[in-house]
Amino acid sequence: MSVDRCLDNLDEAIAAAKSLGLDTGAAAATRDTARSRLGFPSTAYVLALAGGTGVGKSTLLNAIAGENVSPAGARRPTTADAVAWVPSSRGRELAGLLRWVGITTVREHAGGALADVAVLDLPDFDSIALEHRERVDALLPRVDAVAWIVDPEKYKDHVMHGGYLTQFAPRIRRQIVVLNRSDLLSPADATRVAEDMRHQLRREGAGDIEVVATRAREGAGGIGELSQWLDSGIEAKRVVASRVAAEAREAARQLAAGAGVLGDAAAPLIEPARRERALSSVSRGALALIDIAGLERQAVAATRFAARRRGAGPLRFVTSAIYRLIGRARAAADPAGFLGRWQLRGSLAPAVEPLRELVASTLPTVPAPLRGALATLSEPASIEGRLARTIDSSLGAEVAGFRVPTSALWSVIGAAQYAVTALLIFLALWFAALFVIHDAPVGSVVLPYLGPVPTPVALLAATLLAGYLLAKLLQLHAGLLGRRWARRVGANVTREVRRRIDDDLLVPLDQFDASRAALQRAAREADDCG
Ligand SMILES: Nc1nc2c(ncn2[C@@H]2O[C@H](COP(=O)(O)OP(=O)(O)OP(=O)(O)O)[C@@H](O)[C@H]2O)c(=O)[nH]1
Ligand SMILES: [Mg+2]
Structure with a gap:
């Protein structure tokens, strides 16, 4: 289904949910964000590096960039404001999008590689500095793709699993989990931890998210698998469209779940x-x-x-x-x-x-x-x-x-x-x-x-x-x-x-039933989105 059709479908779900008296604020916000995103160019997509403090997000960005674009450090937390690393050829084109996403610091690179992606180094989402988490929370709903960065210490972290992954896994098509600092483990342990992470993702219903191991401190040589994923030639337009569609799908499903009509056909309220x-x-x-x-x-x-x-x-x-x-x-x-x-x-x-x-x-x-x-x-x-x-x-x-x-x-x-x-x-x-x-x-x-x-x-x-x-x-x-x-x-x-x-x-009851049926229909249609 086309992205526009998915958003129209979400509109229908919202209207039906509203007439049932459900709170549609979140769904409406999702829809508005999605429509806004489609108003910006889709020739490049925005990828966020997200994770807890000290897992090596900034170091990873530097390794991807091949130069020092975001200061990394031993002091925790280090990054307070998100930094965007964008191809200079798209700098002007992406300026508005990045402003909307909430980025003020932009570093441009002239190299021809990764010409259709803007990579964001985010502040830590488990920070002792509350405003860091707030910044991340404001930003994530507006990015097109996410690399979740973990390290051997934090890979089971609750903030990541119970919080961010649960919320975003169904809403983002292009995402990956990066087990950084894997040099702290023996190769066998690194493999075991990565496998453990895959298990956990499957349990959380996010089994299609790939897991790769990196050693960011070693520079380009330590991020081979991640580089491959970045270079995989997926079209930016598709990343953006699938992200918007997945958001529309999830929002419609959430509304239907709230009305208790997700899944089997809704029997009329009264037999x-x-x-x-x-x-x-x-x-x-x-x-x-x-x-x-x-x-x-x-x-x-x-x-x-x-x-x-x-x-x-x-x-x-x-x-x-x-x-x-x-x-x-x-x-x-x-x-x-x-x-x-x-x-x-x-x-x-x-x-x-x-x-x-x-x-x-x-x-x-x-x-x-x-x-x-x-x-x-x-x-x-x-x-x-x-x-x-x-x-x-x-x-x-x-x-x-x-x-x-x-x-x-x-x-x-x-x-x-x-x-x-x-x-x-x-x-x-x-x-x-x-x-x-x-x-x-x-x-x-x-x-x-x-x-x-x-x-x-x-x-x-x-x-x-x-x-x-x-x-x-x-x-x-x-x-x-x-x-x-x-x-x-x-x-x-x-x-x-x-x-x-x-x-x-019984017209009000019939309308009630009709709205439930409409919401259920919309949720079913939404399955074709994303
Ligand atoms: N051993 C090892 N250390 C690493 C690796 N990547 C990063 N580090 C170190 O981990 C520390 C934190 O790195 P940062 O890149 O600042 O981490 P961050 O995730 O950006 O942290 P915040 O900005 O606070 O969120 C630094 O001392 C890095 O040198 C790695 O692959 N292996
Ligand atoms: Mg940092």
Whole structure:
């Protein structure tokens, strides 16, 4: 994978880790350092000679240079500030890079050998002078390659093994361990110590680091193997790129390890079947508060109310006045208002309890750094609040689509009721006339069983019957439409509430899972870096 792709991959890992609430400061610093390094020329790489005091770093540099470029001495510690030994042909080109690395003392050499490497003699990293160690610690993250210098006394040193090697071994591709002052040992012991060092490196997972023995005080003749390694013809560009890639890889892996997703595929935090069960119990609790049966009654009542308005004829003024008077009209026929008041019908706490319990029970399985963020998600108030918003939004969406059914039949019935009323008025006038004019002639109709019945009486009975039948028809028809609508509304609300609870309620958890998966993916991709 290209270096740029590796750094982009690290960006993705950092974003994912950040959304998990992990501390990404170190990874971001690594990325910034890496990008800065790529901004400087890669025609030469920077190699640091690092080690404890008195192991012979300065003497080694002098042996490599073939002249005295960094004073060595018996006084401990000797080197206080890093010294860079650079080919003069690259002096100008590397000035900015060396400044950035933190070097102020630069010695140039004119020889054609080692033209693509700047060698740094560092202060000791185990110094009694604290600022030496600080200087080394500031410098090492910015160099491209390291030669770790040890001597027969210090080759097992903890500062080296537990500290620097553990930290840098996976982050630097080009590195070597140099066993200097090997002339203090017999050749057999020197071989044994070098082999011992190799063993230890393997145990530390850094088995690919080469170990060479040197006798720096003897000059060029004493550093043969190291010179070979330096001259091995590896391209500076590759050294720089592999260093940056290894840093990006390691930073991404560290983040993934912090989230507990390094390695095997990260299973979702909550097992799907348990999640399903908890969510359906939340839905049940929520729907109980929403009261679908109550909603359906309201829907039927609202339909009847609408039907009466159009189909009750003149009589509706009387009935609506009565309903208005006793306040029934609104309360009994307002499905939207009924839904809106769901929160007055009880608490959501019991509904969210199974879900809260479920999230809380997964907490111990989550790596410590992630627990805080997850614990906030499982707070009852937080889940309840989200559930309330989810319900409100699903009800809002449904209410917006409420259309009380209507029918042309109702208008026809209404018109017929007007005719009935007109007929009744006519009959009332007729009866009045009969009272006033005593012996007015009245025809009669012969009805089965009853025999002859006066025409106005028969007409009155027929008209009342027609009015009653029309009212009944209206009521039946409105009831039919109302119930059908109510069932639809009830089903829609149920489905919508369930769907939104399934989709929205656990969004923060899903995002959490998604970030873990993204981080794991990034760490896996990073394996191709460096
Ligand atoms: N016998 C022996 N002595 C060496 C060798 N290399 C260096 N020395 C001596 O070890 C002492 C320390 O050498 P330096 O090169 O100053 O060591 P350094 O690692 O630079 O030490 P600091 O600058 O203090 O970190 C000097 O007296 C050197 O002469 C070697 O290969 N064999
Ligand atoms: Mg020195």
